[in-house]
Amino acid sequence: xxxxxKGLDIKASKNNYVVVNPETDLxxxxxxxxxxxxxxxxxxxxxxxxxNNNDLNDFTIHELDMIVDGFGEEGTRNNNMSLLVWTLISLxxxxxxxxxxxxxxxxxxxxxxxxxxKTVETSWRKWTNGN
Numbered sequence: 001x002x003x004x005x006k007g008l009d010i011k012a013s014k015n016n017y018v019v020v021n022p023e024t025d026l027x028x029x030x031x032x033x034x035x036x037x038x039x040x041x042x043x044x045x046x047x048x049x050x051x052n053n054n055d056l057n058d059f060t061i062h063e064l065d066m067i068v069d070g071f072g073e074e075g076t077r078n079n080n081m082s083l084l085v086w087t088l089i090s091l092x093x094x095x096x097x098x099x100x101x102x103x104x105x106x107x108x109x110x111x112x113x114x115x116x117x118k119t120v121e122t123s124w125r126k127w128t129n130g131n
Contacts, residue, residue, distance in 0.1 A: 063087040070108025
């Protein structure tokens with residue numbers, strides 16, 4: 001979910017909270033602070049899903065369509081690029097591979113090199129704990 005409030009996204013990675021139902025039975029997981037759960041419940045309707053393609057089935061990875069089709073409409077491109085970057089990182093892509101694939105997808109989108117570099121470098125730093 002992105003844009004719950006300006007600047008706040010809730011997404012899954014090694015370095016971010018993942019919001020789940022508190023009744024879910026998860027062993028050895030850091031408990032979500034009650035204040036964050038209350039905040040999420042109160043504000044989740046303000047957010048929007050990062051991708052909203054109803055044509056997909058359970059076996060489709062929408063982010064991979066971006067490689068061929070680009071990052072979408074203006075106003076969604078940076079969020080979609082970030083989604084693709086995180087998907088590729090979670091699939092085990094190296095930083096060089098990230099730049100190659102993001103560059104290919106961007107050939108249909110026209111984001112600046114600095115926008116791409118900022119997203120890739122920030123995401124990579126978060127994923128690798130600064131390494």
